Amino acid sequence: MDTSTFEERKTIATTIRGGMHRNLRHDSAHKHVAGSADYIDDMPEPAGTLHAALGLTDRAHAEIVSMDLSAVEAYPGVVCVLTARDMPHSNDISPSHLDDEPVLAEGLVEFHGQAAFAVIAETRDAARRAARHAKIVYNDLPHAIDVVEAREAGGKLVTKPLTLSRGDAIHEMPNAPRRVKGEMRIGGQEHFYLESHIAFAIPGEDDDITVWSSTQHPSEVQHMVAHVLGVPSNAVTVQVRRMGGGFGGKETQGNQFAVIAAVAAKKLNRPVKFRPDRDEDMACTGKRHDFLVEYEVGFDDDGRIHAVNATFAARCGYSSDLSGPVTDRALFHADGAYFYPHVRLTSEPLKTNTVSNTAYRGFGGPQGIVGAERMIEEIAYALGKDTLEIRKLNFYGEKGSDRDLTPYHQQVEDNVIGKLVAELETSAEYQKRRANILAFNAGSRIIRKGIALTPVKFGISFTMTAFNQAGALVHVYQDGSIHLNHGGTEMGQGLYTKIAQVLADSFQVDIDRVKITATTTGKVPNTSATAASSGTDLNGMAAADAARQIKERLVAFAAERWQTTPDKIAFVPNHVLIGEERVPFNDLVKLAYFARIQLSAAGFYKTPKIHWDRTTGRGTPFYYFAYGAAVSEVSIDTLTGEYMVERVDVLHDVGRSLNPAIDIGQIEGGFVQGMGWLTTEELWWDAKGRLRTHAPSTYKIPLASDRPKIFNVKLADWSENGEETIGRSKAVGEPPFNLPISVLEAISMAVASVGDYRQCPRLDAPATPERVLMAVERMRAAP
Structure with missing residues (x-):
């Protein structure tokens, strides 16, 4: 007879394959190496699939006097040509909702490579070749390419600047024993994901449309497609299984491709795929913001910082996009790892006649940290000391x-x-x-x-x-297999694997029981972008919440059936310990199904404790x-x-x-x-x-x-x-x-x-x- 206690029996078990805090290979690693991982361009194309290409302008800033597209329309294989007038409800896809980012340029060109029309043809090659036959007459306007030029042209901002202040940097700066002034240019960066932007739209009945998009933000693509088509969000389903890299470049920049594919698909009632060439992708999509940092730092003879006053001016491009929060985050990280007794930091998000810059890994934070480290360098060389000594002191x-x-x-x-x-x-x-x-x-x-x-x-x-919120949908099927869906997207970073580990750990089952399914707006609504390093934090907690709900129902069912109390029930590797009996997990699930226990749950999580008041610069x-x-x-x-x-x-x-x-x-x-x-x-x-x-x-x-x-x-x-x-x-x-x-x-x-x-x-x-x-x-x- 087993005389061990319940707690002792819980510890006598083999470990599951998977679970949290363990080395586990990326779920698609072997597919990436073998070339068998399916991306959007690998999907079988339905009969009648059409292909899209952009008609790009070749001025940095100009009025469009006339646009003759007759040769484009007459090109063999072309089915139709879309312009701004063909957008059913709206021609705007601004993620900041400032109505400053047209799907297709209408009357005004604001950067070299801005799209003025889109060609829909029987083949991708025909669409791309036809796009070159447009005849556009321009009235050139003055343009500003970089931060200095933008300032000289009047310094128009694309969004409101931010100032962070503590102490009194302006008045305390003269009190510092030593001061240094300087400036630093910090360059931008191309995302250079292996998979370029791509969207594939398949029309449905009534207003319905399904869009496969290489995006980090399926809900935003859903909202933009719905907005431009003039239909409710419930008519648009966006699906993402994986991306060949994103790095922030697919947070907002995929909107244009998805919208054009969707508009053409609904207009022609045929599937439409849109994959730009690498050169086009680089020319017409946003990049990391480059900054001009102007700083003054006051410090003592030991190198301890007394006051900092700095301006972070950014080349933002022609529209707001995410430049507001990007330049804000640069200021949030302009302290690096250092305490500034008196500090004043100001952003200057400048409008330029370049493609609108966007999110990139770190989202402005790295530019702020580089600025902080430059000031440390200045102090160290001014005092003839090791930079590490100055760092540790501050x-x-x-x-x-x-x-x-x-x-x-x-x-x-x-x-x-x-x-x-x-x-x-x-x-x-x-x-x-x-x-x-x-x-x-x-x-x-x-x-x-x-x-x-x-x-x-x-x-x-x-x-x-x-x-800072996320949802997850978890189903447990009769055979004990588990279906997982959440709002995060997989771009190679291993998010899907980590969330599957969370579920395996929650249920104490082997990870091969957990099926990772494509992210879709039809299962988990109103998702946030997979960005800000928060994918695992948010979606992991949401998945754990869904698992908690199902486990509570299973425990209540087991307690009633076995006539015991919940504290005598525990999930152990691939089993559930109920008093003295070890029941296989799948057996308990089967019994629960026949007892009409709900085996599905929608989990939810919101990050606690956080708040931010941009007006006061505090929070x-x-x-x-x-x-x-x-x-x-x-x-x-x-x-x-x-x-x-x-x-x-x-x-x-x-x-x-x-x-x-x-x-x-x-x-x-x-x-x-x-x-x-x-x-x-x-x-x-x-x-x-x-x-x-x-x-x-x-x-x-x-x-x-x-x-x-x-x-x-x-x-x-x-x-x-x-x-x-x-x-x-x-x-x-x-x-x-x-x-x-x-x-x-x-x-x-x-x-x-x-x-x-x-x-x-x-x-x-x-x-x-x-x-x-x-x-x-x-x-x-x-x-």
Whole structure:
């Protein structure tokens, strides 16, 4: 006879395959490698499928005097040509609802490559070729391409600026023993996802239409399609199984392609697919905002910051898009990991005659952090000290100290940056390696080295409070298999796998019982974009809530049937322990079905504690902070400006990791992508407003050979989120992107060595070999 207690019996069980806090491969990893993962362009095309292409304009700013499309319409295979007048209800797809982003230009062109018409043809090739036959007459208007030109033209803003202020930076600045003024240009970045934008629309009866879209925001595509067609949202179903990368570029930028495909499909009552060419995709879709940061920092003789006053001016493009929240988030992160006693930060979101810039991994935060690190650099070189010494001196203090309040008046309650940096400084042997590098540079005429350790403090949550909600739908079938659907989208980051792990853990079943299904607005409504690093936080909690509801019903049923109490019932690996009996999970589910127990639930979650008042610039916009630190070592050739990343050591805080393997992959990928932004990925427009870096031949993303020669990535295994997140984990999407600021700083040190470290090199980003070489020459010419 078994005399063990109920609690002892609960612990006597094998573990499930899967569940939270375990290494598990990405659910589609093998399909990605084998080429068997289905994307939208892999879907079988129904009979009669048509194809769309954009007719792009070739002026940066002009009135359209006339547009002759007769040759386009007459081109073999063309079925119809759409213009702004063909939009059934509205010609606007502005995500900010400011009515400033037309589907197709009408009368006015505001950037080179703006679409003025769309061709619908029997084949994609015919549509693209026909689009080139338009005859458009323009009346050219003055244009402003970059921030300086926009200011000179009057500085028109695309959205309201924000000011964050604490203390009195203006009046306290003169009281600082030392002051430095400067400016820094921080370049933009092309998303360069492997799968370009694509939409596939299939018309239904009445107002109904189904759209497959490569989007991070299915609900927004649903709303935009409904808005332009003039139908209710319930008539539009948007589906997303996976994307071949997104990085923020598919949060709003997919609207245009989905809307045009949907309008054509309803107009012609035929399926329509729309996949732009890579060059067209790069020319007519938004990118990371580039910034001009103007700063003044006051500090004492030890390097402790007294006051900061900075303006973050951004090239936003011709329409508002997401420039308001992007430039806001830049200010939210312009403190980096540092406490500013007196601070004033102002955004300047400037309208330019370029494609409207949009979300990109970090959403303005990285630009703010780069600005903060530049000020640290300025102080260190002004005082002749190691930048790390200045960093540590200015870190936020512990909760309850007089150094725990951000410029937006949120208390930093979970600060672990000091512990992270101290651990990494020791494990990476920073001090020893820096001493060796100083010695090497003293004796090397051509090759110079640099090393830097930079911290990351990154706020997690949407700053628009309403977006911090999620839903999930969970079905348990009679055989014990589980169907999972939630509002998050899979773009390669492993979100689907993590949420499946949450469900497997909740029910204590093997993960192969959980079926991951495509995201669809027909199952989970009113979803937020998969962005702001909140995909797992939000959808994981929503899925857990749905599982909780079903488990409560199963427990109540089991208690009644077995004549016991709920505290004597527990879910154990692939079984349910009911008193002294271990019942297989699928057997209990079958019995519950015949007892008419509901085995389906809609889960919901909203992030607690957060609030934000943009008018006053005060609040708690972030639920918590994620932290990290990186040490990077580089070598530069002072004759050519070329450089190599010799070694990188990362220690990153992901709380209690849901899946360490996936999290490390996100850190590695984020690091390399961020390194590309800061070193090689240069966007360049000519004087006519034409984007000249619009293809792999002219735009350089990092190659495998550009990765650090030695790349050590470690998770802070002692960390656990102090807030009640799913499994006490922390977000890992955007924070690691900021780690390679250490590469930029290391290059800067190597350049500074040419001038005996007397001056801050003031390297702009990206630090291309050309910029590095010019900085070296400035150091050589300096007195």
